[in-house]
Amino acid sequence: MFETLSDRLTSVFSSLRGKGRLSEEDINATAREIRLALLEADVALPVVREFISRIKERARGEEVSKALNPAQQVIKIVNEELVEILGGETRQVRFAKNPPTVIMLAGLQGAGKTTLAGKLAKWLSADRNTPLLVAADLQRPNAVTQLQVVGERAGTPVFAPEPGNGVGDPVEVARASVEHARRNNHNVVIIDTAGRLGVDTEMMQQAADIRDAVSPDEILFVVDAMIGQDAVNTAQAFLDGVGYDAVALTKLDGDARGGAALSIRHITGRPIMFASTGEKLEDFDLFHPDRMASRILD
Numbered sequence: 001m002f003e004t005l006s007d008r009l010t011s012v013f014s015s016l017r018g019k020g021r022l023s024e025e026d027i028n029a030t031a032r033e034i035r036l037a038l039l040e041a042d043v044a045l046p047v048v049r050e051f052i053s054r055i056k057e058r059a060r061g062e063e064v065s066k067a068l069n070p071a072q073q074v075i076k077i078v079n080e081e082l083v084e085i086l087g088g089e090t091r092q093v094r095f096a097k098n099p100p101t102v103i104m105l106a107g108l109q110g111a112g113k114t115t116l117a118g119k120l121a122k123w124l125s126a127d128r129n130t131p132l133l134v135a136a137d138l139q140r141p142n143a144v145t146q147l148q149v150v151g152e153r154a155g156t157p158v159f160a161p162e163p164g165n166g167v168g169d170p171v172e173v174a175r176a177s178v179e180h181a182r183r184n185n186h187n188v189v190i191i192d193t194a195g196r197l198g199v200d201t202e203m204m205q206q207a208a209d210i211r212d213a214v215s216p217d218e219i220l221f222v223v224d225a226m227i228g229q230d231a232v233n234t235a236q237a238f239l240d241g242v243g244y245d246a247v248a249l250t251k252l253d254g255d256a257r258g259g260a261a262l263s264i265r266h267i268t269g270r271p272i273m274f275a276s277t278g279e280k281l282e283d284f285d286l287f288h289p290d291r292m293a294s295r296i297l298d
């Protein structure tokens with residue numbers, strides 16, 4: 001995860017080692033190198049600009065600390081600014097006062113929504129929740145079956161249209177699932193919605209209709225981190241078309257660069273809530289900005 005960015009930053013810092021004090025020239029040269037590292041990591045330009053201007057400002061203004069040498073001071077500043085750009089605090093799930101808490105997943109096909117639904121169910125169950133998975137992706141023929149397989153592995157029941165009832169209406173399925181959860185003591189409902197390979201208005205409308213029918217407590221935008229800046233564009237399209245409360249980043253295990261993770265919060269104003277780091281149901285947790293920053297600078 002983020003190896004390329006990590007390596008680049010490490011080499012930037014190593015060139016500062018041994019310096020007694022940082023000149024204006026040193027600060028500018030370091031900022032230039034960090035800028036290149038971020039651009040190479042596919043971080044969105046406005047984010048790079050903001051990041052660099054804050055680093056420069058702080059490096060110039062930083063009080064001389066006896067405890068830290070200049071290289072350590074720059075690392076400290078970069079670390080703090082990385083935490084900030086990644087969202088600062090860990091975003092926790094907001095549970096509804098009156099259960100069930102409704103969590104809706106939206107995103108492109110292949111983003112990892114169905115897998116994430118299972119991961120989330122398992123993660124919630126470990127904390128004594130009683131989730132219900134809902135198959136509201138009725139676009140792909142085997143999406144329901146796929147969710148059932150995931151549900152089985154997560155040990156979570158799946159609410160799906162009755163076989164033989166035709167394709168079914170995803171909005172009705174979503175609505176009925178909340179009723180079903182209420183009657184059967186499921187305190188969380190996780191709704192998997194349909195995605196397409198690209199953003200299209202019909203898909204957006206369907207997600208918006210489901211949203212309007214069930215008023216989710218949390219809408220999560222699920223996005224593949226490996227697509228870099230494209231993730232930012234898709235994130236913007238979903239923000240305009242459906243709206244969401246937080247982001248779930250998937251496939252971080254295959255993301256050497258980190259551009260999506262570092263850009264999405266700043267560009268959308270929505271925090272990253274979950275990180276998915278593999279195909280197994282256990283490869284999943286809340287996204288912790290501070291741990292992620294340490295990992296980048298490790």
Ligand code: GDP
Nearest residue numbers: 109110111112113114115250251276277278279
């Ligand atoms: P959906 O179309 O959005 O429901 O996406 P799926 O859940 O079907 O996931 C698409 C593919 O990505 C599947 O092959 C998953 O196994 C894989 N996948 C999902 N999440 C992760 C992840 O965090 N890491 C890796 N390496 N693969 C993932």
